[in-house]
Amino acid sequence: MPRKYLIETFGCQMNIHDSERMAGLLEQAGYEPTADDRDADVIVINTCSVRERAEEKLFTRLGEIRQMAAEDGTRPVVAVTGCVAQQEGSRILQRSKAVDLIVGTQNLKRLPMLVDAALERPASARTGTTIAIDPVDDVSFPLGIARRSDPVKAYVTIIEGCNEFCAFCVVPYTRGHERMRPVADVLADARHAVATGAREVQLLGQIVNHYQAPDDPSCDFAALLERLNGIDGLTRIRFASPHPRHVTPRMIAAMRDLPAVCRHLHLPVQSGSTRVLAAMRRRHTREQYLELVARLRQAMPDIALSTDMIVGFPGETEADFADTLSLAAAVRYHSMFSFKYSERPNTLALKRMPEDVLEEEKTRRIVALQSLQKSIQGALFAESLGRTFDVLVDSRSRRRDWELSGRTSGNTVVNFSGEPDWIGRTVPVRITAANPNSLRGEATPLDSGSTGPYV
Secondary structure, eight states, rough: OOOOOEEEEEEEEHHHHHHHHHHHHHTTTTTEEEEEGGGOOOOEEEOSSSSSHHHHHHHHHHHHHHHHHHHOOOOOOOEEEHHHHHHHHHGGGOOOOOOEEOOOOOOOGGHHHHHHHTSSSGGGTTTTTEEEOOOOOOOOOEEEEESOOOOEEEEOOESSSSSSTTTTHHHHHOSSSSSOOHHHHHEEEEHHHHHHHHOEEEEEEETTGOOOOOOOOTBBBHHEEEEEESSSTEEEEEOOOGGGGGGHHHHHHHHOOOOTTOOOEEEEOOOOOHHHHHTTTOOOOOEEEHHHHHHHHHTTTOOEEEEEEEEETOOOHHHHHEEEEEEHHOHHHHHHEEEEOOOOOOOOHHHOOOOOOOHEEEEEHHHHEEEEEEHHHHHHHHTTTEEEEEEEEEOOOOSOOTTTEOOOTOOOOEEEOOOOOTTTSEEEEEEEESSSEEEEEEEOOTTOOSSOOOO
């Protein structure tokens, strides 16, 4: 019988795509997927370490696996991969005896070989026997290896690692220094995704708009968008996450002029206070950020902006937080990911900036920020009532089996009635209701001269 694997993923889009790659590598090596952890010969937990809670989630899950093994008398190979694996290494074994393999972010291609070797050992002799966290500069993966989890959207990595070293961020320490993928590989990956059914490509990189092709000096991020826009069958191009200081006039022009590039920009600011931004090592000011927002909206009045915010960073005063609230009110983000600051291993903030904002105060500030964002988002959604948007249908609605769900170019979720075979098509939808986190609408007929129901 073929051996079976189960991959559980915590964290961001990069982790999701890493899991897709690991799934493809394991299947290439003869393993079959399973959704039942009691049926799995191999359990891979792909981890995130951006927030402390994600690490605790890992150890809670490892405890469950160990209990399951004790009850069943079975012992699957357990591999911890991703950022926590890279960050903690052998220290994971001090908290859990359920782990056989620790595979860091730069060694994922070795996973099938390491799993094979572990399965050859008796269960009692393999715990913690392999720790693969050495840095590797090679960012290549075999073309088409990813087992994509989304039938409509495909992730395509263009940059691994980060050189920014923001004071709060653990990513440079878990994913290594910045390495660019060749543009030839990126385009081949995107073409393969489209050829196998994807209609949207989302480019991934910690600072995605810092891209410079190592195999073509003329290809910066704007040029990459231009080349991707020329791929037949590619309906939409998204990317995450850019850095404000690398948003160039060429990038703005590409977003404005290229039909496939979505009118949505996730533009992390982290704080509305110039003083806090300097402490965070963000390398832009509040004024520079607002000026950039103005230039973006002048070029694309309909652009939807989203962001990341941190409250309670060391040294943040009430006046600093007031600056964050006023910036959020001025920009009017369509969505926001907001967090209370938490210390992360190895970061400059941990080493040099002791926490001085009480947890109760962090909670008060995050509640106030999220309340403001909720009111802004509600007002923006209400402005959509009666308008018609092109919606790329990507799934059935989570709430009703007979409904479909998709996203506008501005990345807003829209639910509406339709046919299952519309998934993967772009449908014009008139908005009839605004909910707190999504819109509801009705699919509208196209002109009588149209050749199909929907494109």
